[in-house]
Amino acid sequence: MVIHHFPAMVLFALLVSVVFGILGRDTLRERILYGVKSFVLFVGIAILLGWIMYPFPR
Amino acid sequence: MPSETEKGRSPSRHVAGQTNNQKTASHPRPETSRLVTLCIAAWLIPGLGHWMLKKKWRALILFLAIMGMFVLGLLMQGTFFAFASPSYLERLGYLGELCAGLAMPVAKFFGYSGGNPFFISADYGTAYLVSAGMLNVLTILDAYDIALERKP
Numbered sequence: 001m002v003i004h005h006f007p008a009m010v011l012f013a014l015l016v017s018v019v020f021g022i023l024g025r026d027t028l029r030e031r032i033l034y035g036v037k038s039f040v041l042f043v044g045i046a047i048l049l050g051w052i053m054y055p056f057p058r
Numbered sequence: 059m060p061s062e063t064e065k066g067r068s069p070s071r072h073v074a075g076q077t078n079n080q081k082t083a084s085h086p087r088p089e090t091s092r093l094v095t096l097c098i099a100a101w102l103i104p105g106l107g108h109w110m111l112k113k114k115w116r117a118l119i120l121f122l123a124i125m126g127m128f129v130l131g132l133l134m135q136g137t138f139f140a141f142a143s144p145s146y147l148e149r150l151g152y153l154g155e156l157c158a159g160l161a162m163p164v165a166k167f168f169g170y171s172g173g174n175p176f177f178i179s180a181d182y183g184t185a186y187l188v189s190a191g192m193l194n195v196l197t198i199l200d201a202y203d204i205a206l207e208r209k210p
Contacts, residue, residue, distance in 0.1 A: 001133035001179065008182040011130065012189070018123045019193045022116055023200045026210050 013042035088205055096205055100198040102159040104190075107201030120197050128161045128190040136183025137173035138162065151184070157191030 003011075021035025100107025105121030108114075139151035155162050166172075174180055203209050 001130070003134060003179050003182060008134075008179070012127075012182075012186065015123050015127045016189065016193065019120060019196065022119055023196055 009046055010043060013039050013046075017042060093202065093205055097198050097202055100201045101157070101194065104159060104161075104194045104197055107198060108204070111201060111204050113204065124158065124190050124193050124197065125161065127186050127193065128158050131183045131186030131190060132165055132170060134179040134183030134186065135174040135177035136180060136185070136187040137175055138166070138170070138187070151188055154188040154191045157195050158187070159194060161190070162187075 017035045017039035020038045021031040024038075025031045025034045096107050096110055099110060103121070104124035105117040105119075108117035108120060137151075139148045139155060141149055141152045143149055143152070173183065177183075200209075
């Protein structure tokens with residue numbers, strides 16, 4: 001299965017966030033909120049780091 | 059009242075912690091053999107520990123997420139590390155993949171050759187394989203905590 005960088009990262013973040021949500025909180029609502037927060041932070045910080053590295057040459 | 063360090067935690071957990079001491083008298087600590095069996099089961103099949111503790115929805119979602127990650131790693135031709143490798147990092151990678159339980163031996167049994175490091179997505183696949191193992195470690199620890207009634 002060929003997958004590009006961004007979809008691979010998003011998929012990884014999704015699966016990890018699901019597990020974090022279930023293990024990290026106790027009630028259903030808290031699990032969902034924590035999972036979503038975790039996912040948003042994963043993807044957001046990855047994009048931010050990408051832009052921070054953008055000016056630097058290979 | 060929950061302390062500052064418990065910010066974000068459910069108040070029910072604090073209450074549960076307060077009542078744990080009261081529960082101890084009527085709910086003694088599980089036998090060590092049961093805890094060991096639980097942890098081994100949780101290691102072999104992701105989510106099985108939670109299933110044994112009657113947390114069926116959690117067990118199902120954990121199983122699907124962790125095994126889904128492992129299967130995606132296989133589809134991306136991720137590498138199976140070998141413990142006999144001279145590199146310590148590869149030995150750690152092997153242990154990480156082994157933490158996913160029976161998934162790695164079963165994949166080998168059904169003919170997975172150990173991946174293709176030159177495949178375009180292989181690096182992601184390897185990361186997925188090791189991460190599935192690491193998530194399973196968290197799952198095992200969670201099942202252990204639930205068995206000891208440290209969390210609901």
